[in-house]
Structure formats: C-alpha cells, structure tokens
Amino acid sequence: MPSSAQVPRRLSVLPFRGSAAVAEGLLSWTMLRSPAWIRLLPDVYVHRNGYRDGDHRLWCDAVALRLPPGAAIAGRSAAFLWGVDLLGRDAPVSVLLPPAARMRPHPRIHVNRSTMRETDRTRFAGLPVTTALRTAFDLGRQAPRVDALVGVEALLHRRVVKLPALRAYAAERAGWPGLPLLREVLALAEPLSESPMETRLRLLLLDAGLGPLTAQHDVHDARGRFIARVDLAWPALRVAVEYDGDHHRERAHFRQDIARLNALRAAGWLVVRFTADDVLRHPRATVALVRQALRERTTR
Incomplete structure (x- = not known):
C-alpha cells in the first residue's frame, strides 16, 4: 500500500478513473484495493485524504x-x-x-x-x-x-x-x-429576494391574500436619511415583515438588530419578525400575526 508521500500528485485530491490510472502506470489494481483509496462509483476512486464526507x-x-x-x-x-x-x-x-x-x-x-x-x-x-x-x-x-x-x-x-x-x-x-x-x-418571481426562506415567507403571505407587498424596501426618516432595508413591506402602511436567520442570534448582529429596530419604530414602522420555525411549522399563526399588523394600520 503506498504511503501518502507516494501518492501521485494528480491523484491526491480529485476523483479519477481507476482504469485510466492503471493504464498510465500510476497505480495498480492491487493498490486501488488498499485502504488508501475510496471507491466512489464503478471505476471512480479518490484518495482517502481527498475524501470529504458530504462534499x-x-x-x-x-x-x-x-x-x-x-x-x-x-x-x-x-x-x-x-x-x-x-x-x-x-x-x-x-x-x-x-x-x-x-x-x-x-x-x-x-x-x-x-x-x-x-x-x-x-x-x-x-x-x-x-x-x-x-x-x-x-x-x-x-x-x-x-x-x-x-x-x-x-x-x-x-x-x-x-x-x-x-x-x-x-x-x-x-x-x-x-x-x-x-x-x-x-x-x-422577485429577483430581490435574498434567501430561500425569504421567498417561502413571501409566497406564504401572497397565498394568504396579503399582497401586493414590496421586497427589499429602503426605509428613510423624515429628513430622507437611510434607516434600514426591510425584507418585505407595505410602504403605505409602514408595516414590515422580516425573516431572521441563525446569524441574527450572534451577539454583534443582535446589538445591531436592536438599534435598527428602534430606528424603524421611531420612524413609525411596525415590524413583525419570523424564524424558519414560524414559516415552516406554524404558517397559519404567521399569517395571522401579519394580518393583525396590517389591520392595526388600516383601522387607525
């Protein structure tokens, strides 16, 4: 069995056809049957150091x-x-x-x-x-x-x-x-959608009859200064819906989110935030919360 130092460089990382390597004299079939090589498909091998599970x-x-x-x-x-x-x-x-x-x-x-x-x-x-x-x-x-x-x-x-x-x-x-x-x-289709979960959330709301809505809407204060870009919005009602991914749980993102949310509230925006669990496992409750937010703004 060849050691890692003896592995031909061109075969050390990427998959290759075993028959081609044998024909070129780089390896033998006996070598390919050793633990140094992993058979991926018929006649397709990769060196064990190049194999990455789930890649x-x-x-x-x-x-x-x-x-x-x-x-x-x-x-x-x-x-x-x-x-x-x-x-x-x-x-x-x-x-x-x-x-x-x-x-x-x-x-x-x-x-x-x-x-x-x-x-x-x-x-x-x-x-x-x-x-x-x-x-x-x-x-x-x-x-x-x-x-x-x-x-x-x-x-x-x-x-x-x-x-x-x-x-x-x-x-x-x-x-x-x-x-x-x-x-x-x-x-x-909305080219501005920034993630698969944002797409799923938007489609959920549209199917519930809560459209039209704007994707990736820029919010400005009374002086025209940029405050934030919200995932989904009803600009005339100043209602925004946000999808929070896992990165929002990080300490730095959390602090930024608090400051951003306070700025949106100060500008008169009502923001409703959801996670993947809300969208995938509790779609009815998600729709109900958004519907309630819109109703609050339309009955003021």
Whole structure:
C-alpha cells in the first residue's frame, strides 16, 4: 500500500478513473484495493485524504467522470455549481441525459432525461453542466411550486440569470412538461429576494391574500436619511415583515438588530419578525400575526 508521500500528485485530491490510472502506470489494481483509496462509483476512486464526507462538489467531480456524451450535471447540482445551495444532506447528483443515452443507476446519481441543445450545456470548472438559464428553466418546472420559486429566485438573485431572458427562453419552448408551473413561477418571481426562506415567507403571505407587498424596501426618516432595508413591506402602511436567520442570534448582529429596530419604530414602522420555525411549522399563526399588523394600520 503506498504511503501518502507516494501518492501521485494528480491523484491526491480529485476523483479519477481507476482504469485510466492503471493504464498510465500510476497505480495498480492491487493498490486501488488498499485502504488508501475510496471507491466512489464503478471505476471512480479518490484518495482517502481527498475524501470529504458530504462534499457535493466532490461527488459532482466523480459523477462527471461517468457521464455519457451529451449529458450534463443539472438541476439542484447545477445550481450548486452556479453558487446556489438548495441541496439537502447527502443529496444525489442530478444529471440530465439525452433520451437515447445510457447510464448505470447508482444511489448517488439522480437521472432525468430530456432533449438538450448544445447551447444548453457549458463547462464550469471543467465539469459539463447545464447553463444557468437552462438550470433555472428546469428548476422552475419541478413541483412543488414553492421549491420551483425558491430555485428560480435564488438564481435570479445570484445574477447568473436575468428574468427577461428566462421568460423569453420559456416562451420558445411551448408544450414542454411543467411549463404551466414555470409560467406561474415567473409571474411571482422577485429577483430581490435574498434567501430561500425569504421567498417561502413571501409566497406564504401572497397565498394568504396579503399582497401586493414590496421586497427589499429602503426605509428613510423624515429628513430622507437611510434607516434600514426591510425584507418585505407595505410602504403605505409602514408595516414590515422580516425573516431572521441563525446569524441574527450572534451577539454583534443582535446589538445591531436592536438599534435598527428602534430606528424603524421611531420612524413609525411596525415590524413583525419570523424564524424558519414560524414559516415552516406554524404558517397559519404567521399569517395571522401579519394580518393583525396590517389591520392595526388600516383601522387607525
């Protein structure tokens, strides 16, 4: 068994095809059967020092080595490569295959089949991946609606996709599966949404009939000085809704939040704040609190 010092440098970090390494004389099959190497997929290995549990990029690198011609990493895995993390723990790598292509099933690979133009594929850090535009198009057609909207808005906020371009792309593909859902998503899409949970909160309020509302609204005082940017707002009523992520629990953020909230109150704003637990587990109570805040302002 080779020691770490004897590992060929080009094989020390990234996954590789075992057959190719053996053919080049870098390793032998006996070496590959030693504990120094981890078999990820058929004929795909990585050195134990390069293996990182739960590293989706590592698995994208591994799966790319097995992709047939014309295929690409797609869906949420492509979004991950484009800088948008929508993945669950130990999520399989999503790939898009041409209808006639074949690929051996594996628990770490999720296969979809679809026609794909050459312009729908590109390379990202050496990996074949659907373009950001095609990635958004695919995510926006996959139910449930809230997940479709989360995916599209995350890519829009990342600025790797623009809404007019996505609308034009969809318009050229009439009759594709999931297109009615995508049209609904495009009608709701807000490029200013800054997080998946903010998107979920906004959709919850819209579905409850509490729209229209403004995303990422700048609040100024009576002298026109900037006070804060609130996640969601009804500016005419001076009501704001905020989503608080885990970072708000940090001491520095907590102090900043107190000062910010006091400034908003001094400017006449009513602010209602929610956590992920409120949105995901107590949606009715969340809607009721916002409805009450709006009612207070409209009946004054």
